[in-house]
Amino acid sequence: MAQRTVLVLLLDGVQSLDVTGPVEVFAGAEKHTPGSYRIRTATLDGGLTLLGRIAGDDVARTVQLGTEYDPQPPYDAGSPEKAPAHLVAAMRDSSRFSLEQAGPPRVRSSRSGGDRAPGRR
Known part of the structure; x- marks a missing residue:
């Protein structure tokens, strides 16, 4: 099979x-x-993209039209590129993945309620 x-x-x-x-x-x-x-999950956007790759763009467009x-x-x-510049800047400034951030990232400890560096108790 x-x-x-x-x-x-x-x-x-x-x-x-x-699911x-x-x-x-x-x-x-x-x-x-x-x-x-082979099992896959996808959102509707992802499903249409995958369907387009597997069966062709016209099939994907037909499904999109059929589901309206x-x-x-x-x-x-x-x-x-689409978001307002001030929101992009604010998001980058607050991101824990910011490259400008000094020191190791801080995580909240559920036991003590305080901040700690990863790996430390």
Whole structure:
């Protein structure tokens, strides 16, 4: 039997049990017949992208049209190029991954309630 790709599409409002049930079924089948299933999860955007790569752009566009998926987010700030400069600067300044940050990153200890360096108790 040829390997089949199973795509579990994650839509708005999805809950963990909506996903784990189907994934576990195919994972179990994969254990009994190794190489039979490849399991993937994706959001609608990711699913359309993957579908376009597998079946072609026209198939992906047809699915998008059939589902009437026409996202119109309330804000257009999904990348540094589109977001207002002051928000990009504020986000970079507050990021724990900032290269300008001196010293090791600090994490909050749940036991003492205070900050500590990673790896120290």
